[in-house]
Amino acid sequence: MKSEFNFLNRDIVSIKGFSREEIDCILEVARSIEHIAEKGSDMLRGKVLAELFFEPSTRTMLSFQTAMYKLGGNVIGFAEPGVSSVWKGETLADTVRVVEKYSDIIVLRHPLEGSARFAAEYAQVPVINAGSGAEEHPTQALLDLYTILKAKGRIDGLDIALMGDLRYGRTVHSLAYALSLYNVKLSMVSPGLLRMRSEVLRDIRSRIDVIEYRDIEEILPELDVLYVTRIQKERFPDLGEYEKVRGTFAVNLKLLRSAKNDLIVLHPLPRLDEIAVEVDATPFAKYFEQARNGVVVRMALLALILGAIKKQ
Amino acid sequence: MSPGSLRVSKIRNGTVIDHITKGHALDVIKILGINGRSGGTVTIAMNVQSSKLGVKDIVKIEGRELNSEEVDKIALIAPHATINIIRNFRVAEKLTVKLPSVIRGIVKCIKPSCISNDSSEPIRSIFYLEEADPLKLRCHYCNNIMEEKDILQQF
Numbered sequence: 001m002k003s004e005f006n007f008l009n010r011d012i013v014s015i016k017g018f019s020r021e022e023i024d025c026i027l028e029v030a031r032s033i034e035h036i037a038e039k040g041s042d043m044l045r046g047k048v049l050a051e052l053f054f055e056p057s058t059r060t061m062l063s064f065q066t067a068m069y070k071l072g073g074n075v076i077g078f079a080e081p082g083v084s085s086v087w088k089g090e091t092l093a094d095t096v097r098v099v100e101k102y103s104d105i106i107v108l109r110h111p112l113e114g115s116a117r118f119a120a121e122y123a124q125v126p127v128i129n130a131g132s133g134a135e136e137h138p139t140q141a142l143l144d145l146y147t148i149l150k151a152k153g154r155i156d157g158l159d160i161a162l163m164g165d166l167r168y169g170r171t172v173h174s175l176a177y178a179l180s181l182y183n184v185k186l187s188m189v190s191p192g193l194l195r196m197r198s199e200v201l202r203d204i205r206s207r208i209d210v211i212e213y214r215d216i217e218e219i220l221p222e223l224d225v226l227y228v229t230r231i232q233k234e235r236f237p238d239l240g241e242y243e244k245v246r247g248t249f250a251v252n253l254k255l256l257r258s259a260k261n262d263l264i265v266l267h268p269l270p271r272l273d274e275i276a277v278e279v280d281a282t283p284f285a286k287y288f289e290q291a292r293n294g295v296v297v298r299m300a301l302l303a304l305i306l307g308a309i310k311k312q
Numbered sequence: 313m314s315p316g317s318l319r320v321s322k323i324r325n326g327t328v329i330d331h332i333t334k335g336h337a338l339d340v341i342k343i344l345g346i347n348g349r350s351g352g353t354v355t356i357a358m359n360v361q362s363s364k365l366g367v368k369d370i371v372k373i374e375g376r377e378l379n380s381e382e383v384d385k386i387a388l389i390a391p392h393a394t395i396n397i398i399r400n401f402r403v404a405e406k407l408t409v410k411l412p413s414v415i416r417g418i419v420k421c422i423k424p425s426c427i428s429n430d431s432s433e434p435i436r437s438i439f440y441l442e443e444a445d446p447l448k449l450r451c452h453y454c455n456n457i458m459e460e461k462d463i464l465q466q467f
Contacts, residue, residue, distance in 0.1 A: 014455075091433050114427040114453025118435060133425050135454055199450070199457045 005311045007304035011120040012128045015138040015174040016203070020181040025311050027146050030293075030300040033309075037296045042072030043308040050103035051077030052095065053130070054110045059269060059291060060130045060140070064107050067298035071308065076102060096123040104306060108132075126305050134168045139301065140268055141174035143294040148225055150293065151264045151286055156183040159222050161213075163189040164229035164249055164274060166196040171268040172229055173200050180204035187223075189213045191245040194235060215248055221258045226251070227266045228274055252276035256284055266290055323398050326352065326374040332390040334359060337369035339467045340393075343385045344378070352376060365392060378407070385418050387411045389467055391444060415439045415449060422462045426454035 005025055011017075018026075036043075049068045053061055056079070065075045077099075092110065096119045099106060108119050109130040116129030116136075131137045148155055160179060162172045166188055176196065179186055186208055188196045195212060204210060213219060220226070228251055236242035250273060251265060267275055267287040279285050303309040332340055337356045346354055352375035362368040369390075377397050378386075386393055387409045397405040417436045421428050428437045428451065438452035447460040 089432070092427070092430075093434050110427075111425070112427040112430060112454075113423060113425050114451065114455070117453050118427045118433065133454075199455055202457070 007301075007311065008307050009126050010305055011116075011126050012138050012301065012305070013116045013120050013132075014129070014136050015141045015177045017138075018178075018181075023142065023145065023178060023181065026142060026297070026300055026304065027149055029304060029309055029311065030146050030297045031150075033299055033303065034296060037070055037299060040070050040072070043303060044068065044071035044073035044306055047071075047073040047105070047306055048103040049073055049075050049077075049302070050099045050106045051075060051079070051130075052099060052106060052108045052110075053077065053079045054092075054108075054115075055131065056080065057109055057131070059294070060109065060137075063291070063294040064128075064130065064298055066295045067302055070295065071299055071302060073104075073302070073306075077107075092119055093122045096127070100125040105302065128301070128305075131170055134170050134173075136174045137170040137268075138174045139298055140171045140294070141178040142301070143290060143297040144171070144175050144227070144266060144268075145178055146297050147266060147286055147290045147293045148264070150289075152224060152262075155179075158182075158224040159185045159187075159219075160225040160227065161187040161189050161216065161219060161223050162196075162227045162229070163216055165194045165231045165235065166190040166229070167194045168232070168235060169229040169268075172227070173197065175227065176200055176204050176210075180207040182208075184208065186210050187213055187219050189216050189219070189249070191231070191241075191249070193241075194231065216255070217258070220255065220263075221260065223259065223263055225264050225266065226259075228271075229268060230270070230272055230274055246273075250274055250276065251279060253278050253282070256282070259284065321355075322401055323353070323355075323372050323374045324401055326372065326376055326398055327378050328396040328398060329371045329373075329378075329386065329390070330368070330394045330396065331362065331365055331392050332369040332371065332386075333392060334365070334367045334369055336389050336464075337371050339389045339464065340369075340371050340386055343389065343467050344373075344382060346373065350376075380407075383407050383409060384412050384415065388415070388418065388447065389464060391447070411441050411444050411447075413441050415441065419449070419458070419463055419466050421451040421454060421456060422458055423451070423454055423456045426451060426456065428453045 068075050100123045105126050107128045107130045111133050113133035113135035116132045120127040166172050233242050264286045265284045337358050355372040357370040359367050393409045395407040396403045416438050428435050439449035442448040442450045449458045
C-alpha cells in the first residue's frame with residue numbers, strides 16, 4: 001500500500017479527486033468490512049452524520065443512514081428543504097456553517113451543479129457529495145465499481161457500455177470518469193439528444209478510447225457490463241421522438257438473447273420500464289445488489305474519512 | 313498624412329490598447345466601463361491596417377492608466393492586444409496581455425443550474441483557462457466548459 005493515501009477529513013466532491021490507487025484502496029476496505037455490514041460495529045460511536053437533502057432521495061439517503069448506523073454512529077438532517085430554514089431563505093453557505101457545529105461530517109444532495117464544491121469551501125467538516133444537480137454522484141460511481149469488481153473479479157480488461165440518458169444522468173458522469181482510470185473498453189449508447197456531455201468526453205478521452213453508438217444491438221454480444229440509466233420523458237421536446245427512443249433503449253429478455261452468459265446489467269435505480277421486470281430473475285440482473293453494495297462502500301468511506309480505519 | 317496611415321493623434325497621458333482583434337474595440341470599451349461621460353478623450357479606431365494581424369482595432373484613453381485586473385479582462389476578448397501606458401507623450405510602460413490561468417469574477421457561467429449563478433449565495437465565479445485559442449474556460453464549480461462565443465457575448 002502506498003503511503004500517500006490520506007482519507008482523513010477529506011471532502012468527496014467529485015470522483016475526479018481520486019487516483020486509481022485511492023479508488024482501489026476504498027474498494028479493498030469495502031471488501032474487508034463486508035462482515036461488519038452484516039453484524040454491525042461501534043467504530044463510529046459518538047460521531048454524527050448530517051444529511052442535507054435539498055432534493056428528494058430514497059436510496060442514497062437511506063444508504064448513508066444505514067452505513068452510519070452499522071458503524072455505530074448517529075444521523076441528523078432533513079430530507080426536503082421545505083421543512084428547514086432553507087425555506088426561510090437561508091443560504092447554503094450559512095446552512096453548512098451551522099450544521100457543521102452539530103456534526104462530524106455532512107452528506108449533501110443539492111439541485112445545483114457545483115453545490116458540493118461550494119459547500120466544502122465553507123464547511124470545516126468533510127462534505128460528501130450525494131448528488132449535485134446533473135453534475136456528479138461520486139459515491140454512486142464507487143459502489144458501481146465495487147459491484148463490477150465483486151461480480152467480475154476485476155475491472156481492467158472489461159468491455160463496458162453506458163446506455164440511456166448520458167447527458168443529464170449524474171451517475172454516468174461520475175462512473176465514466178472513474179472507469180477512465182482503468183484499462184476498459186468503454187462505449188456510450190444514447191439518443192442524439194442525450195449524448196454524453198462534451199466536457200466529460202474530453203476528460204476521459206485523454207485517458208481511454210470511447211466510442212459513441214446510437215443503439216445497443218451491434219455491441220451487445222461483446223459486452224461484459226451494461227449500465228442502464230433512465231431516459232426521462234421531459235427531456236424530449238417531441239413526445240413522438242421519446243416513444244421511439246424509449247423502445248430502442250429498453251432491456252428485455254429478447255434483447256439479452258445475444259448477450260454473453262456472464263454479462264451483468266446494472267442500473268442506479270429507480271427504474272421505470274428501461275429494464276423489463278422479466279430480467280430481474282436472471283443472473284444478468286445485479287441492480288439490487290448495487291443497492292446493498294452501496295451501504296458497504298459508504299461504510300468504507302465514512303470509516304476512512306472519520307479516521308476509524310487508517311490506510312497508509 | 314499618407315493614404316492609409318493612422319488618423320488619430322497622440323495622447324499626452326493615458327493608455328493605448330493596440331492590436332485588438334478586429335471588431336472588438338467596442339467590447340474593450342464596454343468591459344473597461346468607459347461611457348464617455350468622465351471627460352477624458354477616448355479614441356476608437358477600427359479596421360486599421362496591421363502588419364501583425366492584417367486588420368486590427370485600437371483604443372486610446374486619455375487620462376487613465378489600466379491596472380492588471382483590467383488588463384486580464386482585455387486578454388479574454390483581445391488576446392493579442394498590446395497595452396502601452398503613456399506619460400508625457402512617451403511610452404512609459406508596456407504591459408503584455410496574457411490570459412491568466414485562473415479568472416475570478418469577470419465572466420459568469422452560462423449554465424443556469426450552476427451554483428455560481430445563485431445570487432443569494434456569497435460566491436464569485438472562478439474559471440480555469442482550458443484553451444487560449446479558441447478561448448475555452450472551465451467553471452471551477454460545475455466543470456462546464458464555456459466556448460469563446462459564450463464568453464464574448466457577456467461583454
